[in-house]
Amino acid sequence: MIRSNSLFQQMRWHCQNFRVRDWRAYFGIGLLGFIIGLEEPTQFDYRVFLLFVITSSLYLAFSFSINNCFDIKNDIIKEHKMNKNPVASGLIGFKESVFVSVLTASIGTLIACLCLNFLSLCIYAVLLLLSLSYSTPPLRLKSVPVADLVSHGLFFGSLLFLYGASVAGNLNQYVVALAFSLFIHSVALNLRNHLDDFNEDMLSKTKTTACWLGRHNSVKILNKLLVIHWAVLSIITLCVNPLFGILVNSVAPLIFFGLKKYTSLVRATDVCVSLVYTSTIGYLVVL
Numbered sequence: 001m002i003r004s005n006s007l008f009q010q011m012r013w014h015c016q017n018f019r020v021r022d023w024r025a026y027f028g029i030g031l032l033g034f035i036i037g038l039e040e041p042t043q044f045d046y047r048v049f050l051l052f053v054i055t056s057s058l059y060l061a062f063s064f065s066i067n068n069c070f071d072i073k074n075d076i077i078k079e080h081k082m083n084k085n086p087v088a089s090g091l092i093g094f095k096e097s098v099f100v101s102v103l104t105a106s107i108g109t110l111i112a113c114l115c116l117n118f119l120s121l122c123i124y125a126v127l128l129l130l131s132l133s134y135s136t137p138p139l140r141l142k143s144v145p146v147a148d149l150v151s152h153g154l155f156f157g158s159l160l161f162l163y164g165a166s167v168a169g170n171l172n173q174y175v176v177a178l179a180f181s182l183f184i185h186s187v188a189l190n191l192r193n194h195l196d197d198f199n200e201d202m203l204s205k206t207k208t209t210a211c212w213l214g215r216h217n218s219v220k221i222l223n224k225l226l227v228i229h230w231a232v233l234s235i236i237t238l239c240v241n242p243l244f245g246i247l248v249n250s251v252a253p254l255i256f257f258g259l260k261k262y263t264s265l266v267r268a269t270d271v272c273v274s275l276v277y278t279s280t281i282g283y284l285v286v287l
Helices: 007-018 020-037 046-069 094-115 118-135 147-168 173-196 198-203 209-213 215-240 242-251 253-258 265-286
Strands: none
Touching: 007 046, 007 094, 020 046, 020 147, 020 173, 020 265, 046 094, 046 118, 046 147, 094 118, 118 147, 147 173, 173 198, 173 209, 173 215, 173 265, 198 209, 209 215, 215 242, 215 265
């Protein structure tokens, strides 16, 4: 496909390459971390919140953009992925997209260095490094069995949550416990995505954990991860408040219904899981 020379059109393609619509869950994880990081709701500072929004957005833009740059081989055989990857579609050049990705990360790092506390800056730097290592060679962790799940659980799970809390300024035992729970949840989500892309990954010889273990074994492990995640989340809510925990976990049977078919019904449990995290964090903030 012939690339447009229009600057405005190129900017549109790069915005598409950032895949903003796919940020929802991950931005939400960071936002929940920021909310629980507020020791008192009255401590909300719109300037700090704006700083969190800008740096998080730049991080997510970089993560999705750099992933598209090095996923051309895989996405070119997946129609639904081609629509999200203007690099694979030939709308923008590889070198140009890498440059914009690096520039985006550099701007985020500069803002973090100038405005964030030391702990938040360290977490932000680790997030960028893990995201870079996940997508780009020579490491390309997304093609290394087990390492793909662990790294995703960190940079799109627990560390993102801890980053939000650290920017707000409060890391307590509940924040750490919820971060651990989110790590398990993010690992399960990544494994589920691998199963969705199983056939295409096998064709492109991408050695994800699902391809390494096989579909049957991967589904079994996914089911166990979902149960473990819900058990950990249940314990946390019960520790917050026994009555609150019992009320929240009344939706637990939905998880087991979801285990019957990982592709559809398990996705329905995402709403339940999101509500549990939101209500738990909301309860802790107003407690």
